[in-house]
Amino acid sequence: MPRSARVNQEMRERSRERILAAALEVFAARGYEAASISEITARADVSRGLVAYYFATKEQLAAELLDRWLDGITGILTIEGTPDERLAGIIDGALMAAATTLPIQRLAITLMMQPSTHDVFARVEADKNVRLAQVEDAIRSIFAARGAADPAVEEMLLRATLEGVTVKLAIYRQTFPLEAVRRRLYVTYDLPQPVAPLPVPSPPVDRLRAR
Template identity: 80%
Template sequence: MPRSASVNQELRERSRERILTAALEVFAAKGYEAASISDITTAAGVSRGLVSYYFATKEELAAELLDRWLDGIAAILTIDGTPDERLAAIIDGALMAAAGSLPIQRLAITLMMQPSTHDVFARVETAKSDRLSQVEDAIRDIFTARGAPDPALEEMLLRATLEGITVKLAIYQQTFPLEAIRRRLYAGYALPTPTTPLPFPSPVVDRLRAK
């Protein structure tokens, strides 16, 4: 009996997601430059032809993963509450994303920074420009409401700080004092001390060292 159009569509979506998941795993394990389409087809358990059907090049796979990463950042537009509550939620959301989805965070940072793939990131960022401007404006509105003299500078500083934390967490995953850093951020912005810790390990250390 022939499959319905909806069943075929679901199967296609599953195949596409399997390829993207495999690409993320391979990029995270081997790095973008060293990874090959053959590595990805093997990890996904699909034919090279199927990968090529959805993604003509390795660059297209990276662009799709970056696109999704930027969509995750845009999730802050759904946060409600007072300015302080929204700022705390942005901090917690960024730290949770860094600790809970480290492979995609590490990949995004790598693709942003490497000369060979920076253009890939730039093109994806340009395509998402309007959405990212909404995110930036939402953060600036929070700082405006909190009385900051330069909300744009505060927005850039916050994002740079959170992205820097993600980089450090990627390098020092086993020794990074995530909760202590979180509480220091809260204190720096005069936010109420969080009542419950984030659900991730947070060792007590006085120096960062890789293990």
């Protein structure tokens, strides 16, 4: 009995997702430059032709993963509440994303910073310009509501701080005191201290060392 169009579509989507998951694993293990389509094909356990059907180049795979990463950032637009509650939600959301999605965070950091791949990141970022501007404006509106003299600078500083935390966590995952840093950020922005810790591992404050 022939498969229905819906079943065929679901199968295609599952194959595509499997390829993307495999690409992220290979990029995380080997780095973008060293990773090959052959390795991704083997990890996904699909034919090379199927990979080529969805993604003609390795750059397209990376671009799709980055696209999803940027979509995750725009999730802050759904945070509701007072300006303080929204700011706390942004801080917690960014820290949770850093702690629970390290492979894609590492990929984004790598593509941003390496001269040979920066253009890949820039192209994906440009495609998301409207949504990213909405995120920036949302953060700026929060700081404006809190009485900041220059909401644009505050937005840039917050994002730079959270991105710096992500970089350090990616390098020093086992020794980075995420909860202590979170609570220090709350103090910095004069927010009420959180009632409960984030539901992710967080070692005590000591020294950042790779293990």
